[in-house]
Every structure is written in structure tokens, then in C-alpha cells.
Amino acid sequence: MKPLFTLSTAAATKLIAEKDNSAAIGSLKAAQLYDLNVLDKNIQDMDNNETRFIVLSRDKALKSENNKTSILFETYQDSPGELYYILGFFANNNINLTKIESRPSKEGLGKYIFFVDFEGHEDDKKIKEILGEIKIRTYFMKVLGSYPIYNN
Numbered sequence: 001m002k003p004l005f006t007l008s009t010a011a012a013t014k015l016i017a018e019k020d021n022s023a024a025i026g027s028l029k030a031a032q033l034y035d036l037n038v039l040d041k042n043i044q045d046m047d048n049n050e051t052r053f054i055v056l057s058r059d060k061a062l063k064s065e066n067n068k069t070s071i072l073f074e075t076y077q078d079s080p081g082e083l084y085y086i087l088g089f090f091a092n093n094n095i096n097l098t099k100i101e102s103r104p105s106k107e108g109l110g111k112y113i114f115f116v117d118f119e120g121h122e123d124d125k126k127i128k129e130i131l132g133e134i135k136i137r138t139y140f141m142k143v144l145g146s147y148p149i150y151n152n
Contacts, residue, residue: 064148067121073141078110089130121146
């Protein structure tokens, strides 16, 4: 059997519903929706495996008791301590970082865009101050948004 690329597990289950001798990894809900046989459950390789879903909107999410904010930024230069300096604003204000990721900016060697998620809302006084400091000390900084933290 030849693997096929699909945009999502939902698209994969819809696709195989129309084919014989095919299988897909998907949700139980998708199996019900497309009247598929479930061959196995809990096939993840790690018990604490989770999938994170996000909803994109032009409107700001309502502030809740527990919020998370996502930002991206690029430093002025690639030099020792540059990222450490920026992340220090969070540490010095006791703000918990929940994710840090870097991607090449495609503007030259050593140029990276940093994606950071942290606890707090962009409208919180302390967070506003931190974001202001980061904006001053980076090539660019963008707030992607603040949103409620879902705890299951």
C-alpha cells in the first residue's frame, strides 16, 4: 500500500471511506461519521501524547482567569546572549514560558524568528511592560494573540 498525503486526519478518513483496502489514522468521531471500521485504538507511541488545536480569528479572545499569549520576534543580531537577554524579561517578572521555538527567517545565516508562548494576557499590566521592552530591543516583535488556557 502506498502512503498518501492529506491535509488532516479528518481528510484522510474521508478519503479512505471511498476506497477499498485502505486505512487511515483518525479520530473515533471521524470513524463514526464516515461509517468506518476501527482497527485499533490508542496507537500513540507515548501515553502523554496530546494534539493542540487553535482557532484563528481577527477578533481578540475574551480574557479569562488563565490565559496564554503567543508572540514572535527577531533579534537585531546573532550574538551570544541575545536570546537570553530577551527571555530574561520573562524570568525577572516570574512569567512562565510554555513554549519556545525558532525558525530560520530566510534572510541570511544566523537570522531566526523566535516563537514564544507564555502564561498571561497581553492586556495585563506586567505583560504589557514586558512586551514593550521586547519591542524596543528586537528587530521586530508581533503579538499573535492571547487566549484562554484549556485545562482538561
